[in-house]
Amino acid sequence: MSDIVKIIPFGGVRENGKNMYAVQVNEDIFILDCGLKYPENELLGIDIVIPDFSYLKEHKDQIVGVFLTHGHADAIGALPYFLQDFKVPVFGSEMTIALAKIDVEEEPALKGFNDFHIVDEQKEIDFGNVVVSFFKTTHSIPNSLGIVLKTSQGQVVYTGDFKFDQTAVSEYATDYGRLAEIGNSKVLALLSDSANAENYKPSANEIDISGKIMETVKYHDGRIIVASVASNILRIQQVINAAAKAGRKVILTGHDLEKIVNTALQMNKLHLPDPDLIVPLSQIDKLAPEQVILLETGKMGEPIKALQKMAARKTGAQSIQKGDLVYITTTPSHAMETTVAKTKDMLYRAGAEVKSISDEVNSAGHATKDDLQLMINILKPEYLIPIQGEYRLLAAHADLAQEAGIPADHIFITTKGDVLEYDGKEMHLGKGIEVGNTMIDGIGVGDIGNIVLRDRKILSEDGIFVAVVTIDRKKKKIITDPKITSKGFVYQRTSSELISESAEIVKNVVQANLDNKEFDWGHLKQDVREKLGKYLFEQTKRHPVILPVIMEVNQHHRKRVNNNKNNEK
Template structure:
């Protein structure tokens, strides 16, 4: 009889991206995906956000492997950070493993790591307490697979990113028969994609999107600049096909795109309709506008940022000019809507025009309401854990499931670290484990916390105010008058009275501390901060970061 079955989301719930889920079966832990998340604007200076690996590290001897659903950053992006300290086997499809190797190769310590295992929809791996098998799903990248963990009590199924497209090409087709077979064999828990759960609209088929792209290319006479996500292989293929059909050549921008395209071509997941289709960036100036397609890609919001640079003559390769069409073939997240609106305005100012697939079609690589209900009806799970999406999307998925007849108490809207435990024939919420965000800034991993981010926000909002003073502690006097400066707070020359009064406040705070028999450096600096902060807020209604620098002459000490 099964004694221990627990499902633990370590990321990917109440957020977009950073998918990582631990399924614990007896004394074995199966890690499903290991992704990252690109930060929103309020995470100033942060490059990427990855899951907190604390729980997995504490139980690393139980981990049998990492099982990947597809090759997007939200599923594989955190691998380098995880594997550098915890080298465990990694399983995924041919395309997924190829992209995972590219991601891992950036980490010097992992250049000899080669514990990768290519699997496909026919693979079944027997471990001590569970059998792991896979099923084909439809997504915007080939080699996308769902994961099925078969235990003695029933199946735990993880969909990964998916949608249903009845006219998908063979390499992107969902295996409906396999899903139905799993559903007939008792699914205990379904972890299902919620990214598009709020959409009631039927998602446009990729065949219709291909026709739309071709029509757009046909009826524009000038240069076409296409924005897409680098890892959206199906969209890149559609762009290559359309360009070839009307006799245009395609210029690729960005190293990420070149690596991904080369990998996909090598594995035959991308095909070139014309061997001379691709042009180099050096050929860009020589190509006539009516024969040119520029494919600008990047991570999440990067294509939009690049287009803004093109429109303001700051891009390294090209500038938008009269007659250019900017064609957005990706659907930006809600967080990017303001940036997209600003970019559109800049493009029009530069003389170009903008067209977006999302203006005319419902394009998404994720399941809408009817797709989610179909998945539920195919698998008939006892319990559902909506994953991948902000809370409102998880809640929308829960409502969708209730419409199919699933009881509300069989749906778990979890947060990171929640433990959903199987006991006495049902799942229940147990004690949580350590989980959260680990922020990556440059080469630093996890060294940026809430206090540092708070200071960055204050610096961005109200600037910094620095007070430099030299004292003689033995003689109990100030040697040099305070030198005050600010950056991003006020213009010093226009605020002489404010600076003079601030100087007096600093002097008074220091003299009070020097007169105290129990002199303490921390108390001195804290008094300067508090007195200055109170005064500056009264005068300006701003809270700059205040940095007192106290130097001591006789001791040659700097505080």
């Protein structure tokens, strides 16, 4: 009997990052990548967003393992959260596994977990009805791999992040021969990177990018702050090479970056032309400005927010100084364009010069239109599933795939929870599953939902209005007049009339509820919110969060007894 193949995206479609895809062959589930994404502006206070594992928890005994393409956060960042629920084997290249271990080892609940398996492009793993193999791809981190699942129905191929670069060195080079070998057998479905699908310009090769970095570092007289993603090993190597030639020292900022760089150095994935090239931050005051390169990646490897803190002079010796050059060597996603523009403005105001490598060359680490069409022509897939990108990028990928000869009805633009099923004759959209987002706030995992986010949004826009009142329910009277506190809504000293009238409304509502024979605490608080909310909106056209605080006391008067014997007659 032929295998039934299902493909389910848990993230990475119609969004930036959070790549995670499940391929189910009969009863076995193979997880491809397990990434996170960084929150956009409306996710107030949220640190990161990871996929929703609810469906997988119901099928945990069917999960064969996790197969990772590369070591960036969008591919491995959710792994520590995933492994707490699913103690399954993890497969990836040497560099990918090393970076995954850094994240996993920081999670106390995973102490002792060591079910990691290093694979490469020459390894095949036979799981019975599925054989998993790999192929080398070019990305901004060494040892990136694509993944192939060979089934009786054909191969399911997942590219991961990739681009084509004819000048890439060995650890970054695409194996074209292996790709051709895969394409010579039936490729049932291709899950292909769409993050740069709108870009019709050819990507600059890394030799040209390295030259641009070298030129920038060479001709600036003051300090240089290089903003990069911590796990972009290739970019870090290029900065190190430029620093060595310009006679500068490199200072690493941040614990995350130090761990990644040290790991890469130990594995010989990074090379220091001079063993004394990297110096600690404590040495910065001993170096002349023209000797310094600060490599800034920020918390969890994202540099933009870190640059904002530097511009606001909240980072001590790392703070922006007049004459600094801030060199942004990462290519932010389209969703971050507004944030990047605001950050640049802050940097200019702080006295820095700002330069972005993306303004000079097409430096993206993802496939352009020509790259995507080349991948399609080499692999010749029967079905294409664009992944890794917002909807317009998936749609752009679909358009260029049709140009390359794939019929429109063989292209599926999916959303989270869609189930694509191949029954031996055709691939179709089956009954979907419910897949949401899991938001991480501090140590809280999944305890922040839409209601909490809505309240945070209201608080950020309209503030909070607190009414405190003390009552004696038995005597049906108010003990202390309502006290009103406003935070982020109105300035109390200049709004005395509004505050007084609000206090009177609260007083009347509370007394009316006390006089009601069927007194109910829930009804009392809701009544305060409704009456006060209506009045505040009429006066201000705003909806603050209204928080009624009703305290109850019982007043008991004890008869005073005089025990002074001197008063006895």
